[in-house]
Amino acid sequence: MKVVSTSPSFAKYSNEPIEFLRSHQIEFEYLPADITEAEFIEKMQGVNAAIVAFNTISEKVLDSLPDLKIVCKHGVGVDNIDVKAAQDRGVVVTNVPNANKHAVADFAFALMLSLARKIPEANDKTKKGEWPRIFGSDVYGKTLGIVGLGMIGREVAKRAKGFDMKIVAYDPYPNDAFAAEYGIEYVQLEELLTISDFITLHMPLTPQTRNLIAEKEFALMKEEAFIVNASRGGIVSEAALYEALKNGKIAGAALDVFEEEPATDHPLFEHSNFIALPHIAGYTSGAINTLGMVCVQNIVDVLVNNKEPNHVIKL
Ligand SMILES: NC(=O)C1=CN([C@@H]2O[C@H](COP(=O)(O)OP(=O)(O)OC[C@H]3O[C@@H](n4cnc5c(N)ncnc54)[C@H](O)[C@@H]3O)[C@@H](O)[C@H]2O)C=CC1
Numbered sequence: 001m002k003v004v005s006t007s008p009s010f011a012k013y014s015n016e017p018i019e020f021l022r023s024h025q026i027e028f029e030y031l032p033a034d035i036t037e038a039e040f041i042e043k044m045q046g047v048n049a050a051i052v053a054f055n056t057i058s059e060k061v062l063d064s065l066p067d068l069k070i071v072c073k074h075g076v077g078v079d080n081i082d083v084k085a086a087q088d089r090g091v092v093v094t095n096v097p098n099a100n101k102h103a104v105a106d107f108a109f110a111l112m113l114s115l116a117r118k119i120p121e122a123n124d125k126t127k128k129g130e131w132p133r134i135f136g137s138d139v140y141g142k143t144l145g146i147v148g149l150g151m152i153g154r155e156v157a158k159r160a161k162g163f164d165m166k167i168v169a170y171d172p173y174p175n176d177a178f179a180a181e182y183g184i185e186y187v188q189l190e191e192l193l194t195i196s197d198f199i200t201l202h203m204p205l206t207p208q209t210r211n212l213i214a215e216k217e218f219a220l221m222k223e224e225a226f227i228v229n230a231s232r233g234g235i236v237s238e239a240a241l242y243e244a245l246k247n248g249k250i251a252g253a254a255l256d257v258f259e260e261e262p263a264t265d266h267p268l269f270e271h272s273n274f275i276a277l278p279h280i281a282g283y284t285s286g287a288i289n290t291l292g293m294v295c296v297q298n299i300v301d302v303l304v305n306n307k308e309p310n311h312v313i314k315l
């Protein structure tokens with residue numbers, strides 16, 4: 001039996017996941033994260049399980065790999081996997097919810113603080129020998145709008161309580177018990193966009209969420225509002241964000257995720273109130289170790305134990 005990973009962060013901090021596979025007589029190999037579809041199909045012949053980061057697992061890929069039994073997303077978002085096609089072919093798809101929620105929530109908060117206090121700009125200028133008096137915006141006591149109050153959104157809310165923020169949320173599937181416990185008010189998206197000082201997005205990329213935040217939505221926001229997206233590229237229209245920043249419709253934005261990744265030489269980079277990050281919100285050693293172990297346990301369950309693994313994505 002053989003397993004391949006296209007996730008460069010798989011087993012980065014500890015060899016334990018690979019040793020676990022070997023202890024079950026399962027071979028392991030890394031493939032490059034930016035592998036082409038044709039190369040992936042060629043290298044995956046005879047392979048039984050794939051641990052994937054962002055390469056696309058399309059219907060064509062699945063049809064070309066008759067020995068493939070399980071595809072494990074090394075993370076949460078399965079927007080790069082054709083789950084329906086996999087399900088139709090009896091290939092199990094799993095993800096790892098929960099493991100990187102603290103890492104992403106910490107990161108989203110770091111981005112809000114960085115925007116509000118202009119930390120990247122202050123750092124750049126100080127290192128250039130300047131000693132600038134840079135004035136920022138308050139975070140403490142402000143209104144936070146969380147779009148998508150799932151695992152990660154709820155962790156962001158917990159952190160926001162420590163900053164005494166008023167929290168509003170929009171989510172089509174409300175969690176009333178959590179909202180009551182943390183004093184969160186569910187509102188419609190339009191209201192959230194209108195009243196929030198900070199807006200943070202934490203939902204999957206789906207046909208319904210693609211371009212959820214576009215020209216009309218930016219027009220609703222306060223001029224002093226900041227928006228953070230550490231969920232998926234494509235949920236915020238980058239063209240609309242470019243115009244919103246250019247025309248001073250909002251105060252600033254930070255993206256950890258882009259419509260096309262890697263994002264290099266992007267028009268948004270010209271805005272000084274725009275922070276760009278290379279899709280690293282989930283990257284901490286704690287998160288990565290857990291992700292790896294959950295993936296390999298699921299693989300062993302399918303290939304060796306003949307049992308249903310955890311976190312199967314079912315449509
Ligand atoms: N930047 C990064 O490195 C990472 C990004 N992510 C992204 O974050 C997303 C959220 O992760 P979790 O919180 O763990 O997922 P989750 O499934 O626990 O929560 C997602 C929430 O979004 C809500 N939702 C669905 N459609 C919506 C819509 N149209 N408007 C508002 N809310 C909607 C759901 O009801 C759910 O409460 C993932 O799907 C993934 O794409 C996750 C981990 C790392």
Ligand SMILES: O=C(O)CCC(=O)C(=O)O
Nearest residue numbers: 053074075076077100282
């Ligand atoms: O582990 C990764 O590279 C991806 C993290 C992510 O975006 C996710 O968990 O959905």
